[in-house]
Amino acid sequence: MSLAQCLMAGKVSSLTSYFSLAYMLGFLPASCILYSLMPKAAKKYFLLAASLIFFWLISGKLVAYLLFAVLIIHYAGIWLERIAKERDEATALAEKTERKALKKAYKNRQRFVVAFAAVLLFGMLLTLKYSAFFTVNINTLLSLFHIDLQFEIPKYLMPIGISFYTMQAMSYVFDVYRGTVKADTNIFRLALYMSFFPQIVEGPICRYNETAEKLWNVESIKYKNLCFGLQRLLFGLMKKMVVADRLNSIVQTVFSYHDSFSGGYAAVAAVCYTVQLYMDFSGTMDAVIGTAEIFGVTMPENFKRPFFSRTISEFWKRWHITLGAWLKDYIFYPVSMSKPMKNLTSSARKKLGNHFGPLLAGSAALFCVWLFNGLWHGSAWNYIFFGMYHFVLILTGNIIEPLVRAVNTKLHINPESKPYKAMQILRTCVLVCIGEMFFRATGLRAGLSMFKKIFTDFTFYVKDTDIFTRYSFDVHDVIIVAAVLIIILGVSIANEKGICVRQKLAQSKPVVRWAVLYGLIMMIIIFGAYGIGYVPVDPIYANF
Amino acid sequence: MKTKYKNVLKAAAFMLGLVVLIEGASLIFKPKRKYVEGGVHDQAANGILSEPENTIDMLVLGDSETYCSIIPLRLWEKQGITSFVCGTSAQKLCYSEEFLHKAFRNQSPNVVILETNAIYRDFSVSDEIIHKADRIFPVFRYHDRWKTFNDRDASLAAKYSYMEGSKGYMYNVSVDPADTTGYMKADKRVNPVSKRNAEYVKSIKEFCDKKGAKFILLSTPSTKNWNIQRHNGIVQLADELGVEYIDMNTESADVGIDWSRDTRDKGNHLNFYGAVKVTDWLGNYFKESGLLEDHRGNESYAEAWNGDIEYFRKAVNIDLATFES
Numbered sequence: 001m002s003l004a005q006c007l008m009a010g011k012v013s014s015l016t017s018y019f020s021l022a023y024m025l026g027f028l029p030a031s032c033i034l035y036s037l038m039p040k041a042a043k044k045y046f047l048l049a050a051s052l053i054f055f056w057l058i059s060g061k062l063v064a065y066l067l068f069a070v071l072i073i074h075y076a077g078i079w080l081e082r083i084a085k086e087r088d089e090a091t092a093l094a095e096k097t098e099r100k101a102l103k104k105a106y107k108n109r110q111r112f113v114v115a116f117a118a119v120l121l122f123g124m125l126l127t128l129k130y131s132a133f134f135t136v137n138i139n140t141l142l143s144l145f146h147i148d149l150q151f152e153i154p155k156y157l158m159p160i161g162i163s164f165y166t167m168q169a170m171s172y173v174f175d176v177y178r179g180t181v182k183a184d185t186n187i188f189r190l191a192l193y194m195s196f197f198p199q200i201v202e203g204p205i206c207r208y209n210e211t212a213e214k215l216w217n218v219e220s221i222k223y224k225n226l227c228f229g230l231q232r233l234l235f236g237l238m239k240k241m242v243v244a245d246r247l248n249s250i251v252q253t254v255f256s257y258h259d260s261f262s263g264g265y266a267a268v269a270a271v272c273y274t275v276q277l278y279m280d281f282s283g284t285m286d287a288v289i290g291t292a293e294i295f296g297v298t299m300p301e302n303f304k305r306p307f308f309s310r311t312i313s314e315f316w317k318r319w320h321i322t323l324g325a326w327l328k329d330y331i332f333y334p335v336s337m338s339k340p341m342k343n344l345t346s347s348a349r350k351k352l353g354n355h356f357g358p359l360l361a362g363s364a365a366l367f368c369v370w371l372f373n374g375l376w377h378g379s380a381w382n383y384i385f386f387g388m389y390h391f392v393l394i395l396t397g398n399i400i401e402p403l404v405r406a407v408n409t410k411l412h413i414n415p416e417s418k419p420y421k422a423m424q425i426l427r428t429c430v431l432v433c434i435g436e437m438f439f440r441a442t443g444l445r446a447g448l449s450m451f452k453k454i455f456t457d458f459t460f461y462v463k464d465t466d467i468f469t470r471y472s473f474d475v476h477d478v479i480i481v482a483a484v485l486i487i488i489l490g491v492s493i494a495n496e497k498g499i500c501v502r503q504k505l506a507q508s509k510p511v512v513r514w515a516v517l518y519g520l521i522m523m524i525i526i527f528g529a530y531g532i533g534y535v536p537v538d539p540i541y542a543n544f
Numbered sequence: 545m546k547t548k549y550k551n552v553l554k555a556a557a558f559m560l561g562l563v564v565l566i567e568g569a570s571l572i573f574k575p576k577r578k579y580v581e582g583g584v585h586d587q588a589a590n591g592i593l594s595e596p597e598n599t600i601d602m603l604v605l606g607d608s609e610t611y612c613s614i615i616p617l618r619l620w621e622k623q624g625i626t627s628f629v630c631g632t633s634a635q636k637l638c639y640s641e642e643f644l645h646k647a648f649r650n651q652s653p654n655v656v657i658l659e660t661n662a663i664y665r666d667f668s669v670s671d672e673i674i675h676k677a678d679r680i681f682p683v684f685r686y687h688d689r690w691k692t693f694n695d696r697d698a699s700l701a702a703k704y705s706y707m708e709g710s711k712g713y714m715y716n717v718s719v720d721p722a723d724t725t726g727y728m729k730a731d732k733r734v735n736p737v738s739k740r741n742a743e744y745v746k747s748i749k750e751f752c753d754k755k756g757a758k759f760i761l762l763s764t765p766s767t768k769n770w771n772i773q774r775h776n777g778i779v780q781l782a783d784e785l786g787v788e789y790i791d792m793n794t795e796s797a798d799v800g801i802d803w804s805r806d807t808r809d810k811g812n813h814l815n816f817y818g819a820v821k822v823t824d825w826l827g828n829y830f831k832e833s834g835l836l837e838d839h840r841g842n843e844s845y846a847e848a849w850n851g852d853i854e855y856f857r858k859a860v861n862i863d864l865a866t867f868e869s
Contacts, residue, residue, distance in 0.1 A: 021670040223551045476691045514558065518565055526569065526687045531674070532585055533688065 015058050016160055016201055017538070018287040019240050024233075027054060031197075032294060036221055043218050047196070047295065048188055054197035055161075062159035065128075066200075069121055070191045073169045076117035077176045077183035077190075083109050084179065110177055117173045125166045128158045133379030163376055164203045165194055167326050172208045174330050181208050189216045198291035202284050204302040204322040214297045221294060224506075229294035231502060234520055236286025241528035241536075242484050244279040247272045248529070248537045250473045251440070257464070258446055263453035264460040270437035270450070275485070277436060278306070280537055281320070305492045310424035312393045312431060323376070327369045336365035355402055363395055370394075381444040389435050480527050570683040576696045585685065586632040588712050592647045595628060599845065600651045601836050602627035603757075604712070605640040605748075606659025612813035613659075613764035615823045616711035617856055620849045623827040624838030629712025631659065636667040637744035638675045644748055648755055655835055656752045660763045660778050660789075661770070663741050709852045715816055715860050722803040722811025727767045728775070728793050735773035737781050749785050758835060763791040764822055765801045767811030790829075792822060799825045816862070 015022050031050045038046045056063045087106035091099045131154045139150050172193070175181040184190045193212035254261050254269035261269070282303045292299045302321050309315035316324045335341060341361040349357030374387020408415055415421075434451065441447030491501050505513055530536060588611065592600070602625060604610050610631030619625040628651075630643035640662055647653065678685040689697075737745070745761075752759040761782055763770055770793045782789035792799045799821050803811060806818030814822065830836045839845040 021673045022668070025673065026669070223547075474691075514561070517558075518562065521562060522565060522569065525566065525683060526573075526690060528687065531678075531685060531687065 015054065018198065018201070018233075018284055018291070019237055024237075027057075027197075028291060032221060032226075035295070040220070043220075044192065044216050045188065047215065047218060048192040051192065051195040051197040051200065055159075055195055055200055058201070059159045062157060065124060065159045065162065066165060066195060067191075069124070069165060069169045070187065070194050072117055072120050073172050073194075074184070074187045074190050076113055076173050078185065079113050080110055080173070080176045081183035083113065114173055114177045118170060121166050121169050121173075125162055127154075128156045128162060130375070130379045131156065161200045161202070164205055165200065167205045167323070167376075168194060168207075171205070171326060171330065175208055184208070184212065186216075192216065196292070196297075198288045199299065202281070202288065203320075204285065204288070204300050205326050206300060206322065210300055211297065218295055218297065222296065225296050226294050228502065228506070229290040229292075231505075231517070232290030232293060233287045234290075234517070234524070236283040236290065238484065238520060238524050239279040239283030239286065239488070241524055241530060243481055244276045244283060245529035245534060245536045246473075246477055246481055246527075247276040247279075248535055251276055251537075252535070255440055255442060255446075258441070258450050260463040261453075262459045262461045263450075263455070263457040265462070266437070266450040267433075267454045267458070270433045270440075270454075273440045274433045274436040275481075276537065277440075278303075278319075305496055307429055307432075308425060308492070308496060309428050310421060311397055312390060312428060313397065315428055315432060316390070316394075323373070327373060331372055332365045332369050335368050336361050341365065356399075359398055362398070366394060367391055377439070382438050382441055382447050385444050385447070386435055386439045389438060393431055393435075484523075484527075566681050566683060570681045572683075572697065573686045573689050574682040575686060575689065588710070588714065589630045589632045589643060590646075591712065592628050592630055592643070592651070593649075595651065596848070597650045598652050599848075600626050600628045600647070600653050601839075602655040602657065602830075603644070603647050603651070603653040604629040604631060604657045604659065604762075605635070605643055606631050606657075606662045607635040607665065608633050608813060609661045609764045609766055609769065610659045611712055611714040612716065612808070612815075613819050613822045614826065615713045615816075615819050617713070617849070617853050618820060618823045619827050620840075621853060622824065623831050623836075624840035625827065625830060625836045626839055626845065626849065627711065631712060634665065635662050636665050636671060636675075637662055637741055637748075638667060638672050641744060641748055641751075642675070642679065644751060648751075652755065653757055654837075655760060655830070656748070656757045657760050657762045658745065658748060660761050660774070660791075661766070663737055663745060663761075663778065663781070664735070664774060666738060666741070709855050709859075711852070713819070715856075716808050716813075717816045717860075718808045719805055719815060719817075720807060720809050721805070722767045722807045724767055724803050724811070727803075727811075728770070728772050728795075731772045732776070733773045734776040734780060735771075736777050742781055742784075745781060745787075746785055749787055759787055761787055761789040763789075763793055765792045765799060765806075765814060765818065767803060767807075769812065792825065797825070 015027060017023065035043060035046055035050070052063065052066075055066055059066075083106055087103060090106070091102050094102050135151050135153050139153075142149050172181070172190075176183045184193075189212055192215050193206070193208055196211070196215055199206065251269055251273045254265050255273070258266065258269075285302045289299045289301070300322055304318040304321060306315050306319035309318055341364065344364075345358050345361040348360045351357070352360070370387040370391035371384070372387075373390070374384045377383045377386065407413075413420060437450055438444070438447035441450060494501050505516060592603075602619075604614055604627065608631065610629050614627070614629055616627040616629060619627050628647070630640075630647060632639060632643075635643075640658060644656065674684065749759045761778060763775065763778065770791075775791050775793065778789055778791070781787075791797060792801075801807075801814070801818055801821060806814055806821065808815035839849075
C-alpha cells in the first residue's frame with residue numbers, strides 16, 4: 001500500500017508505537033526535516049498539522065473526537081473567562097454587602113460551564129470506553145435477579161489516547177475556572193497543546209501552563225537538542241527492545257495459561273510483568289520526552305525512579321507522575337476541601353484527635369482517587385480491584401503510621417538507617433508486584449487464582465509442558481535482562497544522587513561519548529528481542 | 545555556518561562508523577554453516593542455494609502449505625521433473641520474493657508456483673524495511689546467534705554446502721481428521737487481496753516473465769486456511785494479472801483428498817498421504833501440459849536424485865515409487 005493510500009485510509013497502526021520503524025525511520029525524520037525547512041513563523045502550524053496527520057494516521061476518522069474536544073475546551077474557556085470578567089465588573093460596581101452573593105451567583109454560572117464541559121468530555125470517554133463494561137454488568141445483575149431483560153452490548157471504536165487527552169482537556173477547563181491560567185483565544189495553540197504528536201498516544205498528561213506556550217513558540221532544531229533528544233530516545237529503545245520485549249514471552253505465556261503454572265511461576269511472572277511494564281512505559285516516556293526535546297520542548301517527567309520508593313504513597317508520586325498529580329489536583333483536593341468534608345474533618349478531629357480526625361475526610365477523597373485511577377486504566381473489574389488494592393494499602397499505611405512510629409521508638413529502630421530503608425523499599429516493591437499481577441491478569445478471577453497459588457503452591461512446575469516449550473526464554477535471556485537492569489540501576493542511582501548522567505556524557509571526550517552511543521546502539525541491534533522467535537509487546541499504556 | 549558544517553560532518557562520521565560496526569557485526573553473526581545448529585533460519589528452503597547450477601525446473605514458493613503438500617522426490621520418481629520447495633513457515637510475500645531472487649541466482653526454472661495462502665498473509669511497512677535491512681546487514685536477521693556461538697564463528701568465512709535431501713518437503717505421516725462442514729460452500733462473496741500483497745504478486749509475476757518462467761498460482765487443499773471467498777479473491781487477482789490459477793480445493797480439480805485420512809492437523813495441513821495425491825495431480829498436469837522436461841534419462845540428474853530418493857526411503861521407510869495413496 002502506498003503512503004498516499006495509507007494516508008487516505010488512516011491505517012498506519014504501527015505508528016502507535018514510538019519505537020516502530022514507521023515512526024522512527026518514517027514519520028519522525030520526515031517531520032524533523034520538513035519542520036527545519038519551514039520558515040520560523042510557520043513552524044508551530046506545521047507542528048500542529050503534523051500532529052493532526054499523525055493522529056489521523058493512527059485513528060482515521062476518529063480524529064473528529066479529538067477536534068471536538070478541542071472545540072469544547074476552547075469555547076468553555078472563553079465562556080468561563082467572560083463570566084469572570086462580568087463578575088469583576090459587577091462586583092466593582094456593587095455594594096460591599098452584595099458582593100458575596102454576586103460572586104456566588106457567578107461562581108455557580110462558572111460551575112455550570114465546567115459541568116457542561118465535563119459532561120461532554122467525560123461523556124465521550126464513558127460512552128466509548130466504558131459503556132460495554134457497564135452494560136455487561138447491568139445484564140449480569142438483571143440475570144441475577146431473574147429479570148427477563150438484556151441490553152445489547154454497545155461496540156464503539158475508541159480513539160487512541162482518549163484517556164490521556166480527555167484528562168488534559170479537563171485540566172485546562174479546571175485551571176481556567178480556578179483562574180490559574182487565562183482562557184486561550186487561539187484555538188490553534190489549544191489544538192497543538194492537545195494533540196502534540198509525541199504525547200498523544202501515552203501522555204504525559206500535560207498542563208496547559210506547562211507546554212502550550214512552549215509548543216507555540218518553538219524554534220529551529222538545535223544540534224544539541226537533536227543529540228540529546230536522540231540519546232534519550234535510544235535509551236528508551238533499549239529499555240523497550242532489550243528488556244520489555246524479551247520478557248514478553250514469559251509474561252504472555254504464564255498469564256495466558258495461568259492454570260497450567262504453579263505458584264512459583266506466578267510470582268516470577270508478576271515480577272517480570274512489573275519490570276516489563278516499567279521498561280515499556282518509562283521507555284516510551286523517554287521516546288516522548290526525547291522527541292519533544294528535539295523540537296526544543298521540555299515535557300514533564302512521568303517517572304522518577306519509582307522502585308526506590310519506601311512507601312506505596314511515595315511510589316505513586318514517582319510512577320506515572322502526571323496522572324497522580326492530575327488526580328491529586330482535580331479529585332483529591334476538591335473532594336477533601338469540599339464543605340461537607342471540611343465539616344466532617346473538624347467534627348472528627350474533636351472526637352478522634354489530630355491524626356485520625358482528618359484521616360476520615362482524606363480517606364473518602366482517597367477512595368475517589370483510587371476508584372478513578374483503577375477505572376481510568378481500563379473497563380474491567382481487575383482494574384477496579386487494582387485501584388482498591390492501592391487504596392487499602394495507602395489507607396492502612398496512614399492508619400498504622402503512629403503505631404509504627406511508636407514501635408520504632410520503643411525498639412530503638414532508626415527509620416533513616418540503611419537496612420530499614422532497604423526493607424521498606426523491598427516491601428514496597430513486593431506490594432507493587434502483587435498489584436501489577438492483578439492488573440495484568442486476564443480477569444479478576446485469574447488474578448485471585450494466581451495470587452492464591454503463590455501462597456499455597458510455591459513450586460516450579462508446569463502442568464502442560466507443551467505450553468512452555470512453545471516459548472523461548474532461557475538463561476541467556478535472564479543474563480541479558482539482568483545486565484540491562486544493572487545498567488539502568490546504575491543510571492538511576494546516579495540520578496537519585498543528583499548526578500545528571502546525560503550531562504556528564506555530554507561533557508566527556510568525544511571518544512568516550514561515541515563509544516557509549518555505539519555501545520548502546522549495538523546492544524539494541526544484537527540483544528534486542530526482535531525478528532524470528534519474538535513477539536514484541538504492544539505499547540501497554542496506549543490501550544488505556 | 546562553520547559550526548553547522550562541523551556538526552554535519554560529525555554526524556556523517558558517526559553514521560559511517562556505525563555502518564562499519566554493523567557490517568563488522570554482520571560478518572560475525574552471519575551463519576558460517578547452513579545448518580540449524582549453525583544458526584541459519586529456514587535451512588530446508590535455503591537448500592536451493594546448494595543445488596547444482598540450472599538443475600531445478602520447477603520452484604515452489606509459499607508458506608507451510610507448500611512443504612506439507614508437494615513432494616519433489618515423488619515428482620522426480622514419477623515424472624522426472626526436478627523441483628524444489630522454498631516454502632517456510634508463515635512466509636510473507638516479501639520473503640517469497642527473496643527466495644525467488646535467491647533461487648534464480650543459480651537456477652533457471654521453467655515454472656514458478658506461488659501457493660496462495662501466503663497472499664492472504666498481511667505484513668507491515670516495518671516488516672518490509674526489516675526484511676530489506678536483513679538482506680544488506682545479516683546481523684539484523686541473525687543477531688540472536690550469540691546464544692549459540694562456537695569456535696567456528698571465529699572464522700569469518702562462510703561455507704554453505706548443505707544439501708536438502710528432500711528438496712524442501714517436510715515428511716509427516718500423522719493423521720488428525722478434519723471437519724469439512726462449510727468447506728468451500730458456494731458463496732459469491734470475495735475476500736479481496738490487499739493492494740500491497742497484490743503488488744508483490746505482480747512483481748513476482750513480472751520477474752518470472754522477464755526470466756522466461758511460467759508463473760502459476762496454486763491453492764493446495766486446506767479446510768482451515770482456504771475458503772470460497774479467498775478462492776474468489778484469487779480468481780479476481782489471477783484475471784487481473786493474466787496468470788494461471790489452480791485451486792485444488794474445488795471439486796473441478798478432483799485431487800481426491802480424503803479429509804478423514806489425508807491431513808495431519810484437522811485440515812490445516814496435509815500429511816504424507818495427502819501430499820502424494822497433490823504431487824501426483826501436479827505431475828500429471830505438467831506431463832499433459834508438456835511444460836517440464838523428463839530428466840530421468842539424463843545420468844547426471846539421475847545419479848543425484850535417485851541417491852536422494854534412496855536416502856528418503858531409508859529415513860522414512862516408505863518407497864516413494866511404489867507407494868499408492
